[in-house]
Structures are given as C-alpha cells and as structure tokens.
Amino acid sequence: xxxxxxxxxxxxxxxxxxxxxxxxxxxxxxxxxxxxxxxxxxxxxxxxxxxxxxxxxxxxxxxxxxxxxxxxxxxxxxxxxxxxxxxxxxxxxxxxxxxxxxxxxxxxxxxxxxxxxxxxxxxxxxxxxxxxxxxxxxxxxxxxxxxxxxxxxxxxxxxxxxxxxxxxxxxxxxxxxxxxxxxxxxxxxxxxxxxxxxxxxxxxxxxxxxxxxxxxxxxxxxxxxxxxxxxxxxxxxxxxxxxxxxxxxxxxxxxxxxxxxxxxxxxxxxxxxxxxxxxxxxxxxxxxxxxxxxxxxxxxxxxxxxxxxxxxxxxxxxxxxxxxxxxxxxxxxxxxxxxxxxxxxxxxxxxxxxxxxxxxxxxxxxxxxxxxxxxxxxxxxxxxxxxxxxxxxxxxxxxxxxxxxxxxxxxxxxxxxxxxx
Numbered sequence: 001x002x003x004x005x006x007x008x009x010x011x012x013x014x015x016x017x018x019x020x021x022x023x024x025x026x027x028x029x030x031x032x033x034x035x036x037x038x039x040x041x042x043x044x045x046x047x048x049x050x051x052x053x054x055x056x057x058x059x060x061x062x063x064x065x066x067x068x069x070x071x072x073x074x075x076x077x078x079x080x081x082x083x084x085x086x087x088x089x090x091x092x093x094x095x096x097x098x099x100x101x102x103x104x105x106x107x108x109x110x111x112x113x114x115x116x117x118x119x120x121x122x123x124x125x126x127x128x129x130x131x132x133x134x135x136x137x138x139x140x141x142x143x144x145x146x147x148x149x150x151x152x153x154x155x156x157x158x159x160x161x162x163x164x165x166x167x168x169x170x171x172x173x174x175x176x177x178x179x180x181x182x183x184x185x186x187x188x189x190x191x192x193x194x195x196x197x198x199x200x201x202x203x204x205x206x207x208x209x210x211x212x213x214x215x216x217x218x219x220x221x222x223x224x225x226x227x228x229x230x231x232x233x234x235x236x237x238x239x240x241x242x243x244x245x246x247x248x249x250x251x252x253x254x255x256x257x258x259x260x261x262x263x264x265x266x267x268x269x270x271x272x273x274x275x276x277x278x279x280x281x282x283x284x285x286x287x288x289x290x291x292x293x294x295x296x297x298x299x300x301x302x303x304x305x306x307x308x309x310x311x312x313x314x315x316x317x318x319x320x321x322x323x324x325x326x327x328x329x330x331x332x333x334x335x336x337x338x339x340x341x342x343x344x345x346x347x348x349x350x351x352x353x354x355x356x357x358x359x360x361x362x363x364x365x366x367x368x369x370x371x372x373x374x375x376x377x378x379x380x381x382x383x384x385x386x387x388x389x390x391x392x393x394x395x396x397x398x399x400x401x402x403x404x405x406x407x408x409x410x411x412x413x414x415x416x417x418x419x420x421x
Contacts, residue, residue, distance in 0.1 A: 013091050020089070031404055032058030050404045066379040067408040068401065072207075072357065075402035076321075077256030080313050087301035090294050097289035107286020108135050115299035116264055119254075120241075122307040124346045125231050127243040131266040132273035135287040136280055139229055139250035139263035144173050145283075146246050146265065147199060149275035150223045151182040156195035158182040158223075163216050164389035165360070167207045167227065171389065186389065188216060196221040203227040205236045208388050208396040209338045210356030212236075229253045234314035235357050237345035245269060253357070255298050255310070262287060262295050311347065318355035321399045324410055325359050332417040336362045359397040371395040378416040380409065 010017075019036060026034040028047035039046050049058035052065035081088055102109065113133050120126045136142035151158040160182050162170045174184035182199065185191050191198060202224050204213040215224055228242055229250040247266040252258035267273040280286060302310050329337045340354035361382075363371035372384035372395045385394030399406065 012093075016091055020091075024085070027057060029053075029055075029057050029059040050402060052408060053404065064379070065408070066376075066381050067412045068381045068405055069397040069399075069409050070381045070383050072398050072400055073258055073402075074253055074256040074357075074400045076317050076400050076406070077310075077314060078402060080310055081256070084301050084304075087304055088298055090297040092290055092293060096293065100285055102289075107280070108133070109289075109292045109296060112292050112296045112299065115296060115303065118303060119299060119307070122303070123232060123238065123311065124241055125233075125238045126228065126247060126249070126266060127241045128266060131247075131268055132270065134265040134267060134273060134276045134280065135292070136263045136265065137284055137287060138252065138261040139227070139248045140169055140173070141280070141283070142248050142263050142265045142276070143169065143201070143225065143227065144177060145276040145279040146225045146248065146272075147174060147177075147182055148279045149272045150199050150225070150246070151197075152275055154181070154197045156197050158197040158199045159185045159191045159194045160199045160201070161185050161188055161191055161217070162201040162203070162389070163188065163213070165206070165208055165385065165394070166201065166389050167203055168387045168389075170201045191217070198222045199225065201225050201227060203229075205230045205356065208358045208383070208394075209360040210236070210340050210354065210358060211338065230357055232314070233311040233345065233347045234318055235355055237343035237352050238347045239343055240346060246272065251295060255295075255302065257294075257298065260291050260294060262291050308347075315348075315352075315355055318357070318399065319353060321406060322353075322355050322359075325397070325399060325413065328410070328413050328417055329359070329361065334363065334365055334368070335417070336364055357398070357400050359399060361395050361397060363393050363395070369393060375416070378412055378419075380412045380416065 023034050023036050023045050026045060026047065028034060031053040032047040032049040034045040034047050036045065038048050047056065047058045051068050052062050054060045054062055101107065116133060117128045120128050134142065136145060147160060158181060160174045171184045174182065185194060198217050198221060200215055200217050200222060202213050202215050204226065205211060206213050207230065224244065224246065226242065226244040226247045228247050230236060230253055231242060232254055245268040249264055251260060251262040265276065267276060326337055329335050338360040340356060342351050342353045345352045361371065363374055368374050370392045372382055375382050375395050382395040382397045385391050388396065397409065
C-alpha cells in the first residue's frame with residue numbers, strides 16, 4: 001500500500017500508520033481492546049479484556065464477577081472517539097519536541113491554549129477573557145499547585161477546607177504535602193481555632209453528589225479554588241459561564257482521556273499564575289510535549305463542524321444512564337439516590353434534566369450502616385462514603401465507565417433491589 005500527501009508519497013510514517021491500523025483491527029469480541037503498547041504473544045499484540053471478560057478474544061464472560069462502579073474512568077466516551085478515529089489520530093515523529101521548551105521559552109503550546117479558549121466559548125461554561133492559562137499533569141496536580149500559590153506570604157498558616165461530601169484528593173494531597181504554610185481541617189466548625197486564613201475547595205457540580213456548590217466561608221482572608229472538572233454539558237446544566245479567580249478543568253472528564261494526564265487552570269491574578277507556574281516548573285518542568293500534541297489533536301477533532309457533537313453524545317449517554325439507575329433505585333424503600341432538579345442550560349438553550357457522573361446512594365435501613373458493604377455483598381463495587389468525608393451509609397457508584405461495566409451494574413443493581421426484605 002502506498003500513501004500520499006498531495007503528490008508526495010509518505011515515507012517514514014507509513015510503517016507506524018500501518019502498525020496502528022493493524023492493532024486497531026484486532027477483534028476482541030467487543031469486550032476488549034488491543035494496544036500498540038500492550039501485551040505481546042507470538043510477536044503479536046493480544047487483547048486486553050474488559051473486567052468480567054476473559055479468553056484469547058475476550059468472548060468469555062466470567063460468571064460471578066462483581067460490577068466495578070468504583071472507578072471514575074470516563075470510558076463511556078470511547079464510542080465517540082472510535083467514530084472520529086481519522087480526525088483524532090496523531091502520529092509522533094521520533095524527533096518531535098525533544099527540547100525542554102517551546103520556541104518561545106515556555107512549556108505551553110500556544111496552539112493548544114487557543115483551542116482551550118475556543119472550546120470554553122462553545123460549551124459556554126467559562127469566561128477566559130482576562131485569564132491566564134496554566135497546564136498541569138491532570139487537574140490533580142493543578143489543585144496542589146493552587147494551594148501552594150494561594151498559601152504563599154500569608155499572615156498565618158492556611159486552613160484548607162472543603163464541605164463534605166468532597167473529592168477525597170483534596171484532603172489526601174493536602175495532608176501529604178502539608179507544610180508550615182497550610183494544612184487540611186476536617187471539621188469546618190473548628191476552622192476558626194487555627195487562624196483566619198482559609199483556602200476553600202468549591203466543587204461544582206460536586207463529586208460525589210452532582211449538585212451545585214457555593215462557598216461556605218466568606219471574608220477578605222478566604223481564598224477559593226473552584227474545581228470545575230464536571231462543569232461540562234456532559235454532566236450538568238450550564239446556567240452561566242463561570243468567572244472565578246482560580247478555576248480548574250480536567251481533560252479526562254471532558255474528552256475521556258484520563259490516561260493522558262492533562263488539565264488546565266484559568267487564573268485571574270498574575271501573581272497567583274506565576275506561583276502556579278513555579279510549582280509546575282519545579283515539579284515537572286512543564287507538561288509532557290507529547291501529551292500536549294495529542295490533546296491538541298483531540299481538541300481539533302472535537303471542534304469539527306460546530307464543535308457540539310461531543311457534548312450532545314456525552315449528555316445523551318449520561319442522561320440515559322442516570323435515568324436507568326434512578327428508576328431502579330426508585331423501586332426500593334431500602335435505598336435512596338440524590339435529587340438533582342432540572343435547570344436551564346445556556347448550552348442547550350432549554351431546561352434540561354440531570355446527567356451526573358455518579359449516583360450517590362444512601363442505605364436507609366438501620367442495620368445497613370455500611371452501605372459499601374451492602375453493595376459489595378451484591379457484587380457491586382462502589383466507593384464508601386467515608387472516603388468523601390461523609391457517612392458510611394452512603395456509597396458512590398460511577399456511571400462513567402464502559403458499556404460492559406455499566407450493563408453489569410444495571411444487572412446487579414436490579415437483582416439487589418429485587419431482593420425480598
């Protein structure tokens with residue numbers, strides 16, 4: 001096979017393109033995937049099966065397997081990328097961006113930055129004008145960088161807080177990197193005991209319950225980090241574009257590419273921006289240039305046409321999944337699920353229903369004091385409430401995984417709700 005660009009025959013890229021096509025064409029019965037960097041047998045890539053499937057071609061269902069609803073892997077977006085395979089593919093030369101720096105001396109691709117600004121304009125979820133953009137190794141690193149930046153030159157040690165239930169890395173990272181400059185305070189009632197300086201994580205929509213959040217604390221000594229990982233039309237109505245001083249976004253929850261480890265922050269204050277850049281510089285010397293190239297190609301693919309296709313696909317998928325799960329739970333008096341009211345969305349220009357990434361389930365029976373254990377006995381793996389600073393009567397179930405995982409979750413959940421008292 002001969003490949004051409006215009007009248008010129010492709011040379012060094014042909015072999016790599018042929019290898020990628022060959023691996024992508026390997027049949028894994030729809031229950032797995034082969035990868036260029038995956039396992040090799042007889043000098044050929046082999047199928048890596050989805051959970052609960054096995055066999056050489058992933059065609060064997062493993063009876064008794066538990067539905068994994070613990071991970072937040074956004075694999076529900078995989079069908080979108082298979083459909084857009086040609087537009088989203090990227091081939092990297094062996095000499096691509098070997099330097100630490102871009103030509104302007106920075107660690108940030110200006111082209112990628114421009115596409116981020118454009119996608120926010122399409123989604124109508126954030127105001128980028130007057131903001132600086134910081135890249136990080138996922139939003140997780142940027143959350144830590146923001147704490148570092150906001151805790152610099154304070155009059156006293158900063159109290160880092162988040163209202164429960166909250167995303168567990170807020171506490172885990174703050175505890176791990178705790179210094180004389182900041183520490184995490186579990187009980188919001190005790191914050192005043194530690195001094196006036198407060199850094200509050202505000203997650204909207206919230207992980208795990210999908211509800212909009214506002215700050216708990218107010219005052220001149222309070223600084224906010226707005227985590228907008230799920231503030232996309234996939235997961236929530238967009239009542240208005242966000243316009244806060246420090247806003248964090250995750251490529252993983254937006255495009256589904258969690259393994260690329262890429263995120264960005266929109267920062268209003270130049271001094272905070274510079275401090276966050278210093279943190280990233282010391283920790284990583286910037287974000288991988290290969291990751292930035294792949295992210296750029298994915299942004300270009302998403303912005304084909306009117307740039308709205310991924311939002312319509314993602315919203316429909318998550319809405320349908322939410323409706324299935326909530327309908328099953330509604331048939332039970334043993335369990336309840338969070339309520340998320342319909343709301344006007346500026347992206348869709350209409351009132352729309354919920355489509356959260358997670359079901360936040362409560363066990364109502366007195367004897368079901370550990371909800372995660374109740375679900376575990378029913379062969380459903382979720383995340384226990386205490387991980388989110390909440391009660392053990394709650395369990396978080398992920399709705400974002402691949403179709404095989406979700407189908408098994410529905411099967412196991414139906415069986416659990418159907419059990420007689």
